[in-house]
Amino acid sequence: MSKKPLIILTGPTAVGKTSLSIRLAKAVDGEIISADSMQVYKYMDIGTAKITSEEMAGVTHYLISEFYPDEEFSVVKFQQYAKRYIESIHKRNKIPILVGGTGFYIQSILYDIDFEKNDQDKTYREELEVLAKSRGGAYLHELLAKLDPLSAEAIHPNNVKRIIRALEYFKQTGKPISIHNSEQRKKDSPYNYNYFVLNKDRDKLYDNINRRVDIMINDGLLEEVRLLKNMGYTRDLVSMQGLGYKEILDYIEGRSSLDQAIEILKRDTRHYAKRQLTWFKREKEVIWVNKDDFEDEDLIIEYLLDNLRKSSIIT
Secondary structure, three states: OOOOOEEEEEEOOOOOOOHHHHHHHHHHHEEEEOOOOOOOOOOOOOOOOOOOHHHHHOEEOOOOOEOOOOOOOOHHHHHHHHHHHHHHHHHHOEEEEEEEEOOHHHHHHHHHOOOOOOOOOOHHHHHHHHHHHHHHHHHHHHHHHHOOOHHHHHHOOOOHHHHHHHHHHHHHHHOOOHHHHHHHHHHOOEEEEEEEEEEEEEEHHHHHHHHHHHHHHHHHHHHHHHHHHHOOOOOOOHHHOOOOOHHHHHHOOOOOOOOHHHHHHHHHHHHHHHHHHHHHOOOOOOEEEEHHHOOOHHHHHHHHHHHHHHOOOOO
């Protein structure tokens, strides 16, 4: 049986995925599934640089504003929803396009990673959650660094959820989750895919990030975070630990000045972009698209389409 088509368009934050994804979807008669761990939440628009309905230009999008900020959303749930959407898109003879910068989400679909095993006993997870509240994420991150240095390097100390999952996996299986992920990455994909990673000169990318943060502030990020806080969404939620939200919460709650919050947000977003690139460099069979090598978007689109034709994803 021939493999069904899948297009992945990813890259670090602020590299410029949105407009290209719309043009690509129109060119191949595709629909877009967001592979972004934050854009899935309602009310979190400015801080996530969420695509607007106008920018969608009639292209159907999935996993944008589908969950409330206090709802559980994880890579497991992403995989369940994305697979369902992919099947629906294929049934209508359209091409699914995964767009977003959360590498683990993309990997979960590309290699159909099995998350079901070792997930029954939640006792240790609950112990770790209590420990996270009393000792903080940095403490758990140090524990992980001793047991699984590769995972500790890949997971940010603020990402308590993923740290807990990695520690839990080690407890249940006796082996690092980084080895499990590496094994899963070697699996043959069930799809005929092209995995495009957009990139650009590091200094230009960092300039884009700094400018984007300034635009978010001007567009009302402070008001957005205040509204979320007033709606009862607190800093202990996974969603409120996202970039742009925890920093502004620190300012609103008097833990930092506005200038400090903005500088920390810019710095942490640059660090995040760097970690994203490190992740994509470890992936196999990716097609790197250096935007600086092209005069305009028309030429980038033509390059993407050429690759898709060579792979028989489109004719």
